[in-house]
Amino acid sequence: MKHPILFAAGLLCSAAVFAGAADTVSVHEPYVRLAPPNAPASAAFMVLRNTGARDVRLVRADNPASRVTELHTHLNEGGVMKMRPVPAVEIKAGGETVLKPGGLHVMLIDLKAPLKEGEIVPITLGFDDGSSKRVDARVVNPMAGAHHHHH
Structure with missing residues (x-):
């Protein structure tokens, strides 16, 4: 890298496009909710923030811990x-979409092995433009309330 400044400038110009x-x-x-030991499925939750200028759609998810990964919502x-x-899960430009219990979530269906508390499940999120992002979701025991302590 002899021209770090030029390189960075080039990135900035093309980034918008x-x-x-x-x-x-x-x-x-x-995070992934720790499922009961014999449960066939679990769910992952997260907050997705879109810092871009256009709406983005999350169209698929994948993970190595379960055989099937689906985007789900709860409907009354x-x-x-x-x-x-x-x-698809829409994330508005400049907005955020919260995947949470009782709402949108990523279902991990047909778990290959029981999840363990504290384990990391790498989830790959795929977007409508073909790009993807890997997220490391920690397995949290909902009964332990580990998720809700604020310091």
Whole structure:
């Protein structure tokens, strides 16, 4: 790298045009809920912030811990909460989308092995422009309340 300044300037110029969705989306507090030992599935939650100028759609997710990974939401149908796969999760330009219990989430279906508390599950998020981003989600025991202490 003999020309770091030129190189950086070139990046800045092209970033606006070629930046993939993965570059403009930042992920905060990703975690996977520890499922009961014999549960066939678990769910991952996170906050997705879009720092870019255009809306972004998360269209798929993948992870090595389960055989199937799906984007899901909870819908209230006649007073009954049902989980439904969604084709995409929209993250508005300059906005954020929260994946949380009782709302949107990433389902890890058909777990290959029981998850252990504190384990890291690498989740790959795929966006509608073909870019992808890897997120390391820690397995958290919801009963321990580990998620909710604020210092």
